[in-house]
Amino acid sequence: MRLVTGVWTRGRLEASDKDAQFTDYMAARRPRLLRAAYLLTADRHLAEDLVQTTLAKLYLSWDDVRSRELLDGYVWRILLNQHRSFWRKAWRRKEISTDEVPDHGVEAVEPDEVVTALWALVKTLPNRQRAVIVLRYYEQLTEAETAEILGVSVGTVKSQTNRALASLRARASSFPALAREELT
Amino acid sequence: MTRFEDELTRSLTTQVDRVDWPAASLDEVKRGAGRIQRKRRVALAAATAVVLAILVPAGLVVAGDGPLRSDRDSGPIATNAPPSPAPSPDPSTKGGLEVPLRTDVQSGGAPRIPYMYDGHIVRPDGTQIDVGHQLMHVTPYRGGWMGVLNDKGVPTALVVDAAGNEVQRFVSAWALAVDSTQTRIAYIHRFDSGGTLNLGGAGQGDDWSFAEHSNWQPIGILDSGTVVYNDDSIDPVAMLADPGGTQPIIGLQAAMGVSVDGLVSGRVSLHEREDRACYAVMDPATSSRQFTTCKYSLWKFSPDGRYVFAHPPIYDGNFVGQSVAILDARSGEPIVQYSADGPSGPWIRDVAWEDQTHLLATVYEGTDRWYVLRLALDGTIENVTKTPLPGGELDSPVLFSARP
Numbered sequence: 212m213r214l215v216t217g218v219w220t221r222g223r224l225e226a227s228d229k230d231a232q233f234t235d236y237m238a239a240r241r242p243r244l245l246r247a248a249y250l251l252t253a254d255r256h257l258a259e260d261l262v263q264t265t266l267a268k269l270y271l272s273w274d275d276v277r278s279r280e281l282l283d284g285y286v287w288r289i290l291l292n293q294h295r296s297f298w299r300k301a302w303r304r305k306e307i308s309t310d311e312v313p314d315h316g317v318e319a320v321e322p323d324e325v326v327t328a329l330w331a332l333v334k335t336l337p338n339r340q341r342a343v344i345v346l347r348y349y350e351q352l353t354e355a356e357t358a359e360i361l362g363v364s365v366g367t368v369k370s371q372t373n374r375a376l377a378s379l380r381a382r383a384s385s386f387p388a389l390a391r392e393e394l395t
Numbered sequence: 396m397t398r399f400e401d402e403l404t405r406s407l408t409t410q411v412d413r414v415d416w417p418a419a420s421l422d423e424v425k426r427g428a429g430r431i432q433r434k435r436r437v438a439l440a441a442a443t444a445v446v447l448a449i450l451v452p453a454g455l456v457v458a459g460d461g462p463l464r465s466d467r468d469s470g471p472i473a474t475n476a477p478p479s480p481a482p483s484p485d486p487s488t489k490g491g492l493e494v495p496l497r498t499d500v501q502s503g504g505a506p507r508i509p510y511m512y513d514g515h516i517v518r519p520d521g522t523q524i525d526v527g528h529q530l531m532h533v534t535p536y537r538g539g540w541m542g543v544l545n546d547k548g549v550p551t552a553l554v555v556d557a558a559g560n561e562v563q564r565f566v567s568a569w570a571l572a573v574d575s576t577q578t579r580i581a582y583i584h585r586f587d588s589g590g591t592l593n594l595g596g597a598g599q600g601d602d603w604s605f606a607e608h609s610n611w612q613p614i615g616i617l618d619s620g621t622v623v624y625n626d627d628s629i630d631p632v633a634m635l636a637d638p639g640g641t642q643p644i645i646g647l648q649a650a651m652g653v654s655v656d657g658l659v660s661g662r663v664s665l666h667e668r669e670d671r672a673c674y675a676v677m678d679p680a681t682s683s684r685q686f687t688t689c690k691y692s693l694w695k696f697s698p699d700g701r702y703v704f705a706h707p708p709i710y711d712g713n714f715v716g717q718s719v720a721i722l723d724a725r726s727g728e729p730i731v732q733y734s735a736d737g738p739s740g741p742w743i744r745d746v747a748w749e750d751q752t753h754l755l756a757t758v759y760e761g762t763d764r765w766y767v768l769r770l771a772l773d774g775t776i777e778n779v780t781k782t783p784l785p786g787g788e789l790d791s792p793v794l795f796s797a798r799p
Contacts, residue, residue, distance in 0.1 A: 246411035267427030366788030
């Protein structure tokens with residue numbers, strides 16, 4: 212599925228116009244992309260790299276974006292594809308483990324046990340399920356919007372969401388904080 | 396949303412609120428863009444050099460973005476073929492037959508393999524066994540049947556007796572495997588403290604079991620009794636297991652099928668760009684490849700091992716795609732390919748070999764309508780369902796019994 216085809220306007224943008232438009236877009240969207248990337252990677256530095264690469268790729272294709280309305284979906288597609296790419300490289304380097312993902316850059320704050328426990332569980336989800344969880348429960352996208360971004364059917368989004376939630380619930384009982392709150 | 400989902404959203408939001416992010420400049424983005432452009436130019440040059448340097452057999456080994464994909468159209472294309480039966484095809488035609496995948500075709504006889512429908516195991520003779528659950532991969536086991544039940548997202552093995560009464564249930568894996576005689580099965584039995592990979596049979600006891608070290612999925616059983624399984628942990632790899640231990644199948648990331656003559660089909664590589672993958676048929680003992688393809692994902696072998704069915708290389712997660720091909724298992728040469736015409740056409744969920752020359756496929760089309768189609772090696776299609784079966788996109792009403 213291609214979200215972006217054709218050209219942005221008649222002809223190429225002037226460089227200064229392009230930079231101005233891109234800077235505005237980056238200022239508006241980068242913080243949210245960073246937060247989502249952090250939820251996908253659980254690593255601050257990896258999240259920054261991911262977003263930086265995503266924005267660089269977006270910059271290269273900026274002239275080819277047909278509609279401003281499609282930009283967000285397009286950026287998400289780049290980000291998620293790039294994340295998969297990072298993950299596969301990490302597999303080969305064996306630097307990342309599904310159970311123990313590096314978690315640099317998070318300030319120590321008063322711990323909320325439920326928040327901490329759920330986050331620990333989310334970090335163990337397979338990439339695809341984790342992406343669905345982030346899009347549905349952090350980005351608050353609909354099933355249809357999530358399906359569009361991931362390039363899968365709505366049914367697949369439902370099944371991935373259900374599997375992820377079932378997996379989280381199944382393992383929640385091993386966290387006393389979640390058991391106490393009856394979140395199992 | 397449930398309270399659990401509310402807490403999940405709160406957890407995610409809290410995590411990201413804890414992190415401060417440094418600013419980034421447009422210049423940094425532009426420098427990154429420049430690096431990407433340079434890498435793309437290098438990659439393009441390398442791909443062009445490869446194309447010029449080698450002659451690639453039709454349909455096989457397409458690297459990168461696939462400049463050699465035009466071979467797909469080389470065979471006769473039955474674009475205006477009557478619904479069914481299709482014109483008498485010649486399976487030896489180079490490039491294979493191309494046949495539209497459609498559901499408005501003539502009716503065929505009942506499936507000749509067992510299948511699940513509405514909580515019943517339906518045998519080829521038409522007799523039914525009520526097991527009370529819609530099982531996956533149902534197969535004969537210890538005088539009764541074993542299947543995998545989706546119990547609130549947890550794969551659960553259910554063993555029933557010949558009358559369908561529950562004998563045992565335990566946490567398992569989504570897959571179980573059957574040997575070529577369909578008398579032995581490999582399955583996972585998980586406990587609180589771990590799990591085992593088991594090889595069992597129609598008799599009373601299991602032949603052996605082996606401790607499961609991570610997330611294993613049984614795929615097939617070689618005639619020697621060696622089990623082929625996938626280790627889906629951090630670095631996916633296909634493995635062999637027998638009572639003496641386990642060992643990897645070198646070069647195979649994920650097995651998909653096992654043939655009666657000892658070959659294995661499966662994924663050999665993932666391409667970072669464009670989510671593409673390459674597959675091969677190989678000898679698991681030596682890792683020597685019969686052929687490699689990046690055009691298809693390779694699945695199960697025909698009962699005689701001569702053919703292997705294949706889908707597009709990208710898996711939707713729910714549907715295997717909108718086409719299925721039958722390839723020669725030795726050469727990879729396509730014999731026939733059934734393809735739907737656009738997203739509004741049929742989507743394939745499950746495919747199984749019915750015999751040496753026929754596949755059965757469950758397909759979803761339109762709004763909540765399911766069909767079972769019989770797809771022949773000679774390009775003919777039959778609709779096995781009398782009327783469309785109701786069912787949501789995630790709920791195929793028919794599931795075929797496990798096949799080797």
